[in-house]
Amino acid sequence: MDHSNRQWSHLLWISLAELFALSVWFSGTAVSHQLYVSYHSTAVNPVWLTISVQIGFILGALVSSFFALSDRYSAKRLFVICSLLAGVLNLLLMFMPNAWLGILMRGLTGITLAGVYPTAVKILSSHFQKRKGLAIGVLIGALTMGSNLPHFILFFTSTLDWKVMIEVSSALAWIAGIVMWLFVVDNHQKSSGQAVSTKQLARVFGNQRVMLSNFGYFGHMWELYAAWTWLPVFLIANAKSETTGSIVAFVTIGLFGAVGCVIGGLVADWIGKANLTILAMAVSATCALVIGFTNHTSWWVTVTVAGIWGVFVIADSAQFSASVTDHAEPEYIGTALAFQMSVGFLITTISIYLLPVIVSWVTWRYAFMVLAIGPVFGIVSMSRLKSITSLSSRGESYEVRP
Incomplete structure (x- = not known):
């Protein structure tokens, strides 16, 4: 298999592993009501299952x-x-006797996901020197679909016990590990750092x-996960049924978001990463405003705006990571991504x-x-980066300060 074919093969397998592994991210959020009923808890805010x-x-x-x-150990492992x-x-979430222990399991799950998401970005970047924007865009598209997969699973298991969704997402995370182990090669050289x-x-x-x-990414993240x-809560409140709201949430955020990531990657390789992030954040900010x-007015107008927001809120996400891999030295790329x-x-x-x-103060x-x-903050930061990069490409001197 030649180098080009190996690149795209690795993109497929790494993205598939990422999609499956990230299904546990919002698994507790998707069934938060059922979990709190099983915990017999009313004193703890369910939002902590996400936070x-x-x-x-x-x-x-x-x-x-x-x-x-x-950087120091095998990223694949x-x-x-x-x-x-x-x-x-994630599976242990079903067996906790109270909400606090359930929240603890969610927190521990989050710790493990820190070894999944940034690690996959690093592994993939080792296979793509060209068209990195597209490659990481596809990967973040897989993350987007994976993170929102619980809503899709619920659509098909709504008549079954809610625990089925937890079981399916755990099984997918295990399959992710198997896929990564069997089909992916990590090209990065390990750092010789000691401590x-x-x-x-x-x-x-x-x-x-x-x-x-990083500053562009921080502004992006203020919006994205909120x-x-x-x-989805807003859509369910506007839909005729919870099932309808759940599937629309998956389509507008998961499917449309994944498409946005891929298109964003293609456009970024064409117009530049900074330009793509500025465009995407301008549109997503408009949707947020x-x-x-559209609340309780026209359902189809709500869905349309949600769909546009779903595309643009994530279309630039990969480019912040790609930008770090472009500008950081190879020996600290993993550290830089984890910090970001x-x-x-x-x-x-x-x-x-x-x-x-x-x-609660001003309504939806x-x-x-x-x-x-x-x-808005992200646009300012990426515009500054674009200006510095433009000066450098023209051969003009620019002092780089800490």
Whole structure:
């Protein structure tokens, strides 16, 4: 098999593994009501079933970044171990006697996912020097569909016990590990670093282009996971039935989002990563500003705006990671990606928690508007990166400051 065919073969297998493994991310969120009934709990806010995964992911990513795990050890093996553990921890969710232990299982699941998502990006980037924007776009498309897969599973298992959805998502995580182990080769060379990667982190902070890519990502993440968490709730509230709302949520966020990632990757390779991120964030911010006005008006207008938002809210996500791999030195790419994602996911916990509070103050009509703050900040950061890159490409000097 020639190099080109191996590239696309690895893209297929890594994306499939990512799709299956990420199905455990929102598995608890999708059945949060049923879980809380089984826990006999009314004292704990169900939103913690989602936020705990984010917090776990942050802790896992920080540990991975601090110890440079994916740079010093086999990234492929790290992915396999973490996806298998994610399936086990997800399954244990059904057997917890109370909500606090259920939240703990969700947090531990999030920790394992920190060894899945950034690790897959690193492995894939080792196979693509050209068309990296498209390749990582396809991978993030798989992440998008995988994260929203519980809504799809619920559509077909709505007449069955809710535990079936948990069982299916755990099985998919195990299959992900098997796929990665059997079909994927990791091309990255392991770092010779000995201990804690403080020097690697310092190099991340000192690379202005990497940090501007990070700032763009942070603004993007303020919007993304809050939209993914609460847009399904908004759609279900506007739909004729919960089943209809769930499948529309999967189509608009999962399917449309995956298509947006692929198209975003193609466009990024054509017009440049920074330009693509600026365009996508401008459209997604507009959707965040207007979708509340469709509340309980026209269902099809709501679905249309949700579909557009589903495409553009994620279309640029891969390009922030790709931008880091473009501007970081090879020996600290894994650390740089883990740092980017850990801070980005920390930001998501704030917006996820804040949005329902804002709904209680101003209703759905205006609540989503707060999410537009993130894309505006991201546009400013990526415009700055674009300006620096343009100066460099013209051969003009530019001082790179920490």
